[in-house]
Amino acid sequence: MSNATDWGPLGAVRKQSPLLRAAADRYRETTPFENLTVGVSAPMTPHTGLFLDVLATGGAKVLATGEAGSTHAAVVEWLQERPRITPLAATEHSRHERRDARREVLAAEPDLIADDGANLLSLVHDEFPDVAEGLRGACEQTTGGITRLQAMDNQDVLACPVYDVNGTPMKQHFDNVHGTAESSLSAITSLTDTLLAGSVAVVAGYGHCGRGIARKLRALGARTVVTEVDPRKALEALADGHDVRPMAEAVTEAEFVITATGRYQVLRDEHVDALADGTVIASIGSAVEVDREALASHATDSDQPRPGTTRYRFPDGREVTLLTDGKVVNLTAPNSTGNPGEVMDTTFAMMIRGLVALADGVSLEPGLHPVPDDLDRAVAHEKLAAMAVEIDDIPDKQRAFHSEWAFHDSSAVE
Template identity: 60%
Template sequence: MTETASGADPLSWVREFSPILSTLAAQYRETTPLSDQYVAVSAPMTPHTGLFVETLAAAGATVGVSGEPGSTHRDVVAHLESLPSVTTFSTAGMDGAELKEAQRELLGERPDLIADDGSFLLSLVHDEFPALAESVVGGCEQTTGGITRLSAMDDQDVLSFPVYGVNETPMKDTFDNVHGTAESSISNLVSITNTMIGGKTAVVVGYGRCGRGIATKLRDLGADTVVTEVDPRRALAAIADGHRVTELADAVGDADYVITATGRYDVVRREHLEAMADDAILTSIGSFIEIDVDALATLATGVSSPTPGIDRYTLPDGRTINLVTEGKVVNLSGPASAGNPSEVMDTTFAMMSAALVDLVADGRTLEAGLHQVPDRLDRRIAEMKLDSLEVTIDEVTESQRSYHREWAGHEGVDSAEE
């Protein structure tokens, strides 16, 4: 459960660092592209999500919002409840079962569009509300773990409507996942534990975009970085980037930190916990499902809380393992966690907003299934971001375009000369 400072506008600080959402909201007020649409949103109820919901409301949508356990800000909920076109379906302190019931209640409003974080609503609507799923116009998903679930649903031909995989866009993949997740994860980990990264051994489980960013920034801070992987190509990439690579069971014995970044189920299991170094700090950035907390509780002879956000499990041989934020994602579930930096969430939620608008655009017809966000949308958000930074870039010349269009007859560089 996350507390935040009270005030008239709990979104005021993030507004200052969210020029893209502010620009889109101003544009949407003029055109109301989501009028007559009910949008169901499932995401950590932080100020960033609050600003996203405001943007959807500015676009003319009626919005229902459910949060996630451990990351709901009370003042954000109160602010959203004050908006005439927004209804909140979860409160701070809800456990998993209560939140699932709140999500069911939200789906009972029969949304036209779904914006998800972890595919909780998207999977629930197909599992328990198949008739409703047939009437949903479309959805979008912004996380790696959510895309993993959606890919499985797509492979099994389960999806009843089109879903944009926002997490797979170049902007989200290379900007948010690599830099935003790494900075927020490490800063929250250090804040909660009050420990120093430099000189420590840090094991990063998973070398996707998030894991790569985390491992890189940990090494920049002076850590000895070890990467574990199940994909041989990502393992090779980690080696080429200068990290040691080994199996998790071998890595944890010397680890000061073990950070999971996979979005997959039971990555850290009993056998890893049994081999873990004394006083290791264990945390997740991918999902609460990554660490087998039940196995840790079964192994332990006692549990204490030496500081807020840390549960210390004592094992029969006297070793201790320090679990951060109950195994929930560390950048959202700590005592003062607020998620990724505002500048990053500005681009990601702008992409989510643009994707939802695109799904209901005139003449838009997409088959049911998982789809890439159109390149035109990704480029538009990138251009808006550069504009906000007052950065200009070069343009492709006509001769360069001609060279790539005319694929035959090029000998040397004659046709590329201006």
Template identity: 60%
Template structure:
């Protein structure tokens, strides 16, 4: 007998996340997080919800703060039905799924950011034992402003390029008093999630927002790290003429060897129909790039919400018009216009209807996060500050992923001769 009732959004996704299912089975038996509070900051998407549920299966109490432009009302509602998980949202009860109001209205940004900061401080004030972070939005204020709370944290995992960049800068000024696993640096995260997942979801978001064709277009990709590399390759495979900008000469050479043109950013954006920032760093699209950008260009970020200098953009804009959900037309005094997507926030998370990277890759990334937190509880990291995910753990997740795909390889994947 069939039913038309829509199942729980997290339950609906669980069957497509076999690695997290394996973690759930493992955690249900071991209960590694019993009696522990885990603080989380992350986009509140369905796959994040499943990750939180798996942590709770391991005995954790979970307190989670959402992120700007990527909080889904159905996920928040589903989480509130799970007694061990408490979502701390910027808006009481009703949280908008990414929409016209939440993705393209710059006027709302300051108040929303203030509300999000309050939510994160509430998570920190609860004195979590462990932290799972996205963008270091919990870890930076925790270490900088709440040293007494930080002193009692057992450890953390950070999964993004931008977050790791922020933590490295933080560590230059003051020590991080507990171990933080660099999940973003794990080969499984870099080669699978960053290169392929981010590229596919970001290009899908950009084309859905603009109804523009990639084939035959010109595109400038700012940065050739793993995310930028994946974006540039996917764009080129779809028929775009691609130009890469880089500050690292080795990555620039790699981009040339991969078949892309390489130019300084101000030159690359002057001829590009699409400009995509993919560095994870702040203000890489600033005054020089904005004043050089081609008339009619589409501007998007996939690295972080700070890649585009919003203050300079507001200064240069003669007029700003929201033309459709997630798309804003910026007019400059010289007559040029550009289309800014999702207010400069991470486009694959903030576009209307978008849930970020495909569940296939987020399943592996969140499995790394969950197993990393388990390793911290088990006492595996012995130092403080940023540490790589253990090689054996990374390979174990890769082997499990292959098994779910019915793929076998020579050996068992543990040979010391294998390149990391």
């Protein structure tokens, strides 16, 4: 990683990213990606720019595309000046142009893929099957992407090994629970200038992202309602103190509806007529969770009272506001950069460790695989060290006791 990252659009996040700085120092010497091409699809934020720079520092030729509404022009301009990095993203790219950019990445026949939403992985299997079979492997970091990859894996479609970075404890409990929640609530309040305390906030989905945002809403004084399709997660939400209701019932009193599922049309046509007057709707999971066409078809007219907000008026006089056109709010709100640098540091460090293992030729069958526990623990230990936090080690006697299965009565052990 060059000293150039101390300034410009990546300067602030570089200071928040001790793991990526250490990775750059480590891989500058070992060059694990030498003579390899890495294809990347991710929001083109400063955090992603730093990640791409580490890959290039490790010897990779990097081709990267952005995502809808989250491309930072200054980051793209900076990357264009970096050796071995080709950014194929622009703030004004249409959906078709983004897809063409992904095709350009895949036409370069990458050896490795780092994905966000499985956009490259789904396309490579659909349109570039020979390239898919030639991949050493890939890493996917999002809930929505893993949902798509699980479907592909269940249908025996995946032609290469893919590490489920989203499933690691470090990703789930820090990036998803804390990073997504805090950055999303910051975006929502900045877009609406509305007080969360005392409001009724509906959270769709009680996975790690949903549970994180529901808990932080409660901490800020909101009255929280959770909607779920999984009975176990619904029970967990209930036990955590949230009200649990079906979506059609929950939205009748909602001041905020926040979807956090990565699923298709969680808020859809059948819910529009039930929405309370003044409801603010936001997605923190994916761009497909809110049925925008249903909102538009029910409305008599709409306007944009401020950047990043669309207000719909219905025949009965109700008004509801959709934030960032239903796209992921913490990435696409004006001036937003996604999750905080401290948690993106750990997530991208995990992505890099997974890619290094795949570059080294780890033996894995095609399909979706958990990231090895030792890699996850290594990232956690490295993060603690960067924060100057020490923890205990397990004494030899304790380790021996817990590995001995033949004890019948642990209370009698001398």
